[in-house]
Amino acid sequence: MQASSAFDEMGIGDAAPRDAYARIKRWLDEAPPEYLQTRRAQAELFFRRIGITFAVYGDAQADERLIPFDIIPRVISRAEWTRLEKGLVQRVAALNAFLADVYGRREILRAGLLPEELVLRNPQFCLPVIGHQPPHGVYTHIAGIDIVRTGPDDFYVLEDNARTPSGVSYMLENREVMLRLLPELFDRHRVAPVDDYPETLLATLRSVAPPNCPGEPTIVVLTPGFHNSAYYEHSFLADKLGVELVEGSDLFVRGDVLFMRTTEGPKRVDVVYRRVDDAFIDPLVFNPASVLGVPGLMSAYAAGNLAIANAPGTGIADDKAIYSYMPEIVRFYTGEEPILANVPTWRCREPDSLGHVLANLKELVVKEVDGSGGYGMLVGPHASRAQIDEFAAKLKATPDKFIAQPTLALSTCPTLVDEGVAPRHVDLRPFVLTGARGSRIVPGGLTRVALQAGSLVVNSSQGGGTKDTWVLDD
Amino acid sequence: MLSRTAGNLFWLGRYIERADFVSRLTDATLRLAALPSSYGGDVGAWSGALTAAGVNVAYAERYPLLEEATALQFLSLDPDNPSSMRWCLEKARNNARAVRTALTIETWEAINGAWLDLQRFGTRLDSRPTLNRLLEAVKAAALAFDGATHRSMLRDDGYWFMRLGAAIERADNTARLLDVKYHLLLPRDEPVGGSLDYFQWTTILRTVSALTAYRHVYRDGVKPWLVADLLILNRSMPRSLAACASDIVRYLDRLAEASGRRGAAHRLAVTAANRLAGARIESIFAAGLHEFITDFTAENNRLGSTITEQYLF
Known part of the structure; x- marks a missing residue:
C-alpha cells in the first residue's frame, strides 16, 4: 500500500490542512528548516542523556536501545478523542466481561457465539483460575488497545493487549521532552495533559485491593529484574507511583498471604502490578523452572488475599482468533453496537476462509493467533514468491494457528526526516485503566511511526519511532 | 524498606x-x-x-x-x-x-x-x-x-543504609592501613626530625588525605605517635576510627528512629564507640597497638555481619 493513497491526518500539499492541524501546519511552514533540524538534534541528545539514565543496560548496546523520537506531534481533536474514548471503554468492558464469563458461567459458549474448543483448548486459557473471581471482578486493569486509522472517521482496533502492555513510559517522557523543547507550540495549543497517568494508575490499583485488606493497601510493582528489556519502564512506574519495585525473591507467601521482605520484617502485600508473564509468576502452578515468580502466589490469589494486575488468564482475550469475534463479544456483553470497528479477519480454521486466504495471499497480512511483536507474520504485498509458498504450506498444515487480514492503508502524519517534513504511517496505543469504579483513559497514548518512507511497520525493532500524542481541547 | x-x-x-x-x-x-x-x-x-x-x-x-x-x-x-x-x-x-x-x-x-x-x-x-x-x-x-x-x-532509611555501608568500609580501610604500618608508628627514643620514616608517615597521612589536617590539628612536625592519635582517636578527622565509630552509631540511631527498634548491631556499635571515646593514645601504646588494631578490625567485621543479619539483607 502506497503512502500516496493513504489518509494524511494533516492533509498533503497546498490544500487547507484539517482543522486540528491548522496551527501545526502554520508552524511547520514558518519555521526555518534548520530550526526544526536543530530541535530534532536536541531532542535526540535529550533522549540520549535520559537514555543513559535509562541505561540500566548501559553497555555497548545502549545506543541501539534508544527509540527514535519525532518532534512533530500527532494531533487528535477532542471530538475524535471523545469517540475513541467511548469505544475503548466499551471494548475493555466487554473484554473484562468476557474474561469473567469464560472463567465463570461460560454463557457465551452456551449461547454458541464462538466455538468451545477455541476457548477451552486454547493454550492461553488458564485452568488454575477457573471459577475464581478476582477482587472487584476486574481482569485487565491496564489494557493497551492498538488503534489504526484509514480515513477521517475510520478507526480500527488492530490488537487488544490485555496482558502486560508496555510503552506508557514513552508516552510520559515524550511529553516531558516536548514541553522543554518546544514550549512555543504549547502556547498556541490547548493540549490535554497526560502527567496524571501515574496518579490514575495508583488510584486504579488501590481500588482493586481485596476487600479483606487491612487498612491502606500495600502495592508493589513486580519486575523480572534489570535484565528485562522493559526494566526501565518498571522502575519508572514504581518511582512515579511511589511503591516498591520488587523481584520474585523479595516476596514470599505464608498462610496464603503475600509478604515482602523488609528491613523491619515481613510486610503484607495486597496488590501486585506484575510485569512478569503468567507462565513465570508461580513455579508451583505454572513453569516450575521459573525463578522470576513467587511460590504460592496463586494460592494467596485463590484465597482472595491478593489482587494481581493484570489478573492471570487475561491472555485468552488477546488471542488473535478470539479477536476476530470481538464485534460479537461486544454486542453480547454490552448490548450495544461496537463503537470501534475490528479489522476484517479471516479465520483460517474455517475451510471457506482458508480457501479465500490461500487464493489471495499476495494481498493479505497473515498472523499467528498467539503471536505478538510482529514475529511469525506474512505481509503479502511485501513478500517474495518463495515466502508466500512457504507460508501457504504452513497454513495448510496448521490452519488453526493463523488468521489473515487485508493490508490496511494506515494513516500518515507529518514527520521530520533527513529530507524535511514528509508523511509517515502511524498507529496509536492508548492505555485504558480499569478499577473497581470503571475505566479511565488519560487523553493521548503512544503514537508509533514508521520512519521509512512507505513502510507500514511501526515496531521499534524495525526502524519505528514514537511521537508525542496530543488531544486538543478547543 | x-x-x-x-x-x-x-x-x-x-x-x-x-x-x-x-x-x-x-x-x-x-x-x-x-x-x-x-x-x-x-x-x-x-x-x-x-x-x-x-x-x-x-x-x-x-x-x-x-x-x-x-x-x-x-x-x-x-x-x-x-x-x-x-x-x-x-x-x-x-x-x-x-x-x-x-x-x-x-x-x-x-x-x-x-x-x-x-x-x-x-x-x-x-x-x-x-x-x-x-x-x-x-x-x-x-x-x-x-x-x-x-x-x-531524602534523609530516610535508604540514605542511612548507604552512609552506614560507607562508614563501616571506611573504618575497615583505616584500620587496615594502620595495621600494615603500625610498626612505623611505635614511639621510639629517637631524635626528633631527620628520620627516614618521615616519608612513610606522610604516605599514611596522604592515603587518608590528612597531611594538611595533621598540621592544622597538631601544629607540629610529623611524629608517629601523633599520626596514630589522629587516625585512631581524633573525632574531627573523618577517616579516624573514632569518627567512623561515632558515625556508625549516629546512622544506626537514625535507622532505629524510623523503626522504633534497636538491635544487636546497635549494642556492638555503641560499645566500640565508647571504648574509643574514652581512650588515650598512651594507654593504647602501652597495651599494644597491634593488638588494639586487630581487635578493632575483628569487631568492625562482626558489626558488619550483625547489621546484615539484623536488617535481613
Missing part, C-alpha cells in the same frame, strides 16, 4: 568508599615508591599497599614477583580483583542499578557517569598518564557521589 534494597544501598556505599580508598592508597604509594631508596623508596612499598587493600594473598597467587607495574595493574583495572578500582565501581553500579528507584537522578548519574567513564580505560593499564587520569576519575566519582547524595537524597 525492602531488605534487598537496603542491602544494595549498604554495599553501594561500601564499594564507592573502597574505590576511593584504593585510589588514594595507590596515589600515596606511588609517591613513596618513587623516592630514592635512601629515603625509603622501594618496591616493598607495594607489598604494604597490597596488604592494606587486603589483596596481598590474591596478588601472590596471580603474580610470582612483586613489581610496581603488576601491582598497579592489579589495583587499578584488574577485572577479577575484588579491591581493584574497576571492580569496586562496577559493583557500585550494579548495586545502584538494582535499586534505581531508591536513588535520585543526580546520584544515579554520578555513579553511571563514573562507570561509563571507566569503560574507556579498558582492562589493561597502558601508561602512567592513563593511571593518573584513572586516579583522578575515581576520586572525582567519589566526590560526585557524596555530593549528589548529600544534596539530593
